[in-house]
Amino acid sequence: MADDILIVTEAELRSVLHFDRAINDLVEKAFAALANKDVIMPPIMSMDIPNANAEVDVKTAYIPGLGGFAIKVSPGFFDNPKIGLPSLNGLMMLLSAKTGLVQAVFLDNGYLTDLRTAAAGGVAARFLAPKKVSIAGVVGTGVQARLQIAAAFEERKFEKVLVWGRHPGHAQQCANDIENQIGVPAEVAQNVETLVAQAQLVVTTTPARAHLIKADWLHPNLHITAMGSDQEGKGELDPQIAAHADLFVCDRVSQCEKLGELRSAIKAGAWLVGRTPTELGDIVVNRSAGRETEEQITVCDLTGTGAQDTAIANHAYEMARKNNFGTLFKANS
Structure with a gap:
C-alpha cells in the first residue's frame, strides 16, 4: 500500500547485506551520477554540540532513475563509550522520488553509512x-x-x-x-x-x-x-x-x-x-x-556524500523487499 512504511533494524540489515565488491560497484555508480550533474545534492547540514563532545550530520541527494531519495541523520557522541554506549549511531529514511511518501526507515545505527563509506x-x-x-x-x-x-x-x-x-x-x-x-x-x-x-x-x-x-x-x-x-x-x-x-x-x-x-x-x-x-x-x-x-x-x-546514502538506501530497500524482511507499519492506521 502507498501508506505502508517498511521499518528495518540493524540486525535485519546485517543478516542479508554484507560488504563485497558489488557495494563498491554500487557506490561507483553514485559517483558517476554526480559527475553527470543530474544529481541534486544540497550542502551537508552539520552541527557541533561541544558540551557533549558531539556532532550531527544530515545528508541527502536525489539521483534520477532511482525510486527513492535518502535522508540520513548521523550523530557522533564521542563520550558515549564512557557510559557503555557506541559513539556512532543514526538512521536513514527513504522517501519516494515520485510522491515524497516515506517508503522505509532504516534503524541501522550507522551500518549503511559504514558500508557506503568503505565502498567510496x-x-x-x-x-x-x-x-x-x-x-x-x-x-x-x-x-x-x-x-x-x-x-x-x-x-x-x-x-x-x-x-x-x-x-x-x-x-x-x-x-x-x-x-x-x-x-x-x-x-x-x-x-x-x-x-x-x-x-x-x-x-x-x-x-x-x-x-x-x-x-x-x-x-x-x-x-x-x-x-x-x-x-x-x-x-x-x-x-x-x-x-x-x-x-x-x-x-x-x-x-x-x-x-x-x-x-x-x-x-x-x-x-x-x-x-x-x-x-x-x-x-x-x-x-x-x-x-x-x-x-x-x-x-x-x-x-x-548524500549520493552514496541514496544509492545504499535504495539497494537496502530492494534487498528488504526481495528477502521479505523488515516490519510494515501502517502510517494512517
Whole structure:
C-alpha cells in the first residue's frame, strides 16, 4: 500500500547485506551520477554540540532513475563509550522520488553509512591505487579501518597489511580482525612513518585534528585515501601533501573545501589559488584522468556524500523487499 512504511533494524540489515565488491560497484555508480550533474545534492547540514563532545550530520541527494531519495541523520557522541554506549549511531529514511511518501526507515545505527563509506574508499583504490600493491597500511583501529581495508582488498590483492593506532592493544586487535577477514598477514606498525614508507596504499580513518602523515614521508608509487576529515577542524594529512601530490582528488570539491583535507591545504596556503581539484566521479566517467603511471603520488579526499546514502538506501530497500524482511507499519492506521 502507498501508506505502508517498511521499518528495518540493524540486525535485519546485517543478516542479508554484507560488504563485497558489488557495494563498491554500487557506490561507483553514485559517483558517476554526480559527475553527470543530474544529481541534486544540497550542502551537508552539520552541527557541533561541544558540551557533549558531539556532532550531527544530515545528508541527502536525489539521483534520477532511482525510486527513492535518502535522508540520513548521523550523530557522533564521542563520550558515549564512557557510559557503555557506541559513539556512532543514526538512521536513514527513504522517501519516494515520485510522491515524497516515506517508503522505509532504516534503524541501522550507522551500518549503511559504514558500508557506503568503505565502498567510496574501494572506488578510490580502483581508480587511483598503483596496479601492484604489495603492502597496504591503515591508520586508525575502528570499524572503518577494518572495512576500508576490506574494500581496498577487493580492488588490489595486496600481500600484507600494516596497522597503526594510538593504543597498541587496539591496533593489534584490528590487525587480528583484518587478517581473519581477508586472509592475509596483518601486523602493527611501529609508527605512522614506517607504515607510509613500506606501503603503496594507505588509508587514514581517524577523527584526528593533528596531522598524522607528513609531506616529507611521501614516496613514488603511493596512494593515500583520507576519509577521517568530515568536519571543520579535523585533518589527518600535512597540508603540504596537497601541493606535493601528482593528483589530488575530491569526492565533492565544494564539501572538501569546507570540511576535508582540501580545506586544510587552502588555509595553509598549500593549494594554488584558481586550481580546481579533480572529482572522483569525473575519473569514473573518464572525463578526467586517474593514475597514469605507477610512480605517481595520488591522494583522495573523502568527506562522504548524500549520493552514496541514496544509492545504499535504495539497494537496502530492494534487498528488504526481495528477502521479505523488515516490519510494515501502517502510517494512517
